[in-house]
Amino acid sequence: MYIYGLVKEQYKNKYLLLKLALFQIKSDNKNNLLGVVWEFLNPLIQIMMYWFVFGLGVRGNASIEGVPFVYWMLAGIVMWFFVNAAILEGTRSIYQRYHTVSKMNFPLSVLPGYIVMSKLYIHIVMLSVILIIFWFGGYLPSIYYIQLVYFIAFTYLFSFAVALLASTLAAIVRDVHLLVQSALRVLFFVSPILWLPNLLPESIQKLIQLNPFYYIASGYRASLLYNDWYIVTHWQLTLYNIALVLVLLIIGSSIHFKMRDRFADYV
Amino acid sequence: MKESVIIKNVSKNYKMFSSKKEQLLELLYLKPKVPTFKALNTISMTVFEGDIVALVGINGSGKSTLSNLIGNITKPSSGEIIRNGEVSVIAINAGLNNELTGLENIEFKCLLMGYSKKKIKEITPDIVKFSELGDFIYQPVKKYSSGMKSKLGFAISVTINPDIIVIDEALSVGDQTFTNKSLRKMEEFKEQGKTIFFVSHNLGQVRNFCTKAAWIEGGQLKAFGEVNEILNQYEAFIKEYKTWSEQQKETYRQELLNNRLVK
Numbered sequence: 001m002y003i004y005g006l007v008k009e010q011y012k013n014k015y016l017l018l019k020l021a022l023f024q025i026k027s028d029n030k031n032n033l034l035g036v037v038w039e040f041l042n043p044l045i046q047i048m049m050y051w052f053v054f055g056l057g058v059r060g061n062a063s064i065e066g067v068p069f070v071y072w073m074l075a076g077i078v079m080w081f082f083v084n085a086a087i088l089e090g091t092r093s094i095y096q097r098y099h100t101v102s103k104m105n106f107p108l109s110v111l112p113g114y115i116v117m118s119k120l121y122i123h124i125v126m127l128s129v130i131l132i133i134f135w136f137g138g139y140l141p142s143i144y145y146i147q148l149v150y151f152i153a154f155t156y157l158f159s160f161a162v163a164l165l166a167s168t169l170a171a172i173v174r175d176v177h178l179l180v181q182s183a184l185r186v187l188f189f190v191s192p193i194l195w196l197p198n199l200l201p202e203s204i205q206k207l208i209q210l211n212p213f214y215y216i217a218s219g220y221r222a223s224l225l226y227n228d229w230y231i232v233t234h235w236q237l238t239l240y241n242i243a244l245v246l247v248l249l250i251i252g253s254s255i256h257f258k259m260r261d262r263f264a265d266y267v
Numbered sequence: 268m269k270e271s272v273i274i275k276n277v278s279k280n281y282k283m284f285s286s287k288k289e290q291l292l293e294l295l296y297l298k299p300k301v302p303t304f305k306a307l308n309t310i311s312m313t314v315f316e317g318d319i320v321a322l323v324g325i326n327g328s329g330k331s332t333l334s335n336l337i338g339n340i341t342k343p344s345s346g347e348i349i350r351n352g353e354v355s356v357i358a359i360n361a362g363l364n365n366e367l368t369g370l371e372n373i374e375f376k377c378l379l380m381g382y383s384k385k386k387i388k389e390i391t392p393d394i395v396k397f398s399e400l401g402d403f404i405y406q407p408v409k410k411y412s413s414g415m416k417s418k419l420g421f422a423i424s425v426t427i428n429p430d431i432i433v434i435d436e437a438l439s440v441g442d443q444t445f446t447n448k449s450l451r452k453m454e455e456f457k458e459q460g461k462t463i464f465f466v467s468h469n470l471g472q473v474r475n476f477c478t479k480a481a482w483i484e485g486g487q488l489k490a491f492g493e494v495n496e497i498l499n500q501y502e503a504f505i506k507e508y509k510t511w512s513e514q515q516k517e518t519y520r521q522e523l524l525n526n527r528l529v530k
Binding site: 027 | 281282287290291294338339340341342356358361362363364366367371374375378379380381383384407
């Protein structure tokens, strides 16, 4: 099974993966005067804008399911910043870096792996900041933080699975990157990140739930704000999403391992 | 003497796609009609430990393809290459990140080449010393001159300790003193009994440094043996080739090309 080869390759190269992820953050921000600060400044500005438009403008700062809008949005959007950056950058990872590593026996599945990992580092820091904000807002640490760890791990796996598949395809057909970009833009607005789809007809709500961002955003909120064992109370969604990630990993790893000897012909 | 690299009936074919569409069809196993280019055609040779093999031949003959195959960068279309030992390709300019400093790049490139944390710590001081970059080692590589960059890349590539080395770039990076230093390093490898493949157009260097030579022409192994014997043949050919008119040279090249192209 290719998925076994994938897990083995990722595990065997874990030091490489963690270290390259750090180098990535460093070299991304070397040119900016404020350096790594931009990794947080940019999202902060976006959050302010969304709060202003969707929180104050559209909702008149009304709370959402018993939680002030800004907290509700923060819990969802922090996950979005992670997944969005990880998948977009991850998709480009192979064709952008292939020439750097082509002359050495580099394990190519580590390319999307370390890009997603570098975004996870930033996510952990950003999440920590948001946790502190939540504590001041009265949402104190609870046993449900255990569930948060599960959701972070799940988000990592999901982003990696998509990035592996997309980066392999994008190495062959560059257009995949544009496709992924558009798809993410659509998903951002049909996911409950800035709004809840509870006014829509039942059938459309069901459809929106099939989108993995629905599961992840709800999971983050359940762990941080609502104190609910979401994995258990929505076990159908849990099973569905784990199956989805597995399928993505199986498809991604088989295409990746079959194609990677031929990347040189396409990149 | 122990065999170090055995090349058995190795061929490498490339599809000559003329559009993205053909590439896609090929990918979907729809077999579009695409001409095949035989970059290498059934090459066989056995190389022993301590052999320094020069790969010679005119441009486009397939030397680089062969060195890439030996270095395990690309896979043969058919045939087999057995390597007894770790192989490393000296790629001076590959694997450097312009945004990182020289010192960071040492760790970065060593990581890419698959070295462990411990080993990297161990060899970093040697690399810094060999590179002769002084305080520039703390500067980002984008501020380096091309000579400095090559020095760094070369220092990283040679400080590691592979059994089989493939050199597909001239050893003429940096100034004359650095070139001599690089050649001395290669001599050191030679004394340690490593196997080296050396692609070069500098026949003087080849005669001094190599023990064997493989003459590749039009994707085929034309001759393989002791370096002086092969180089005498090759030089005689080059001499004759130079006396030909442009028209003759063109016909000759065209003929070689036609033999390699399968429509």
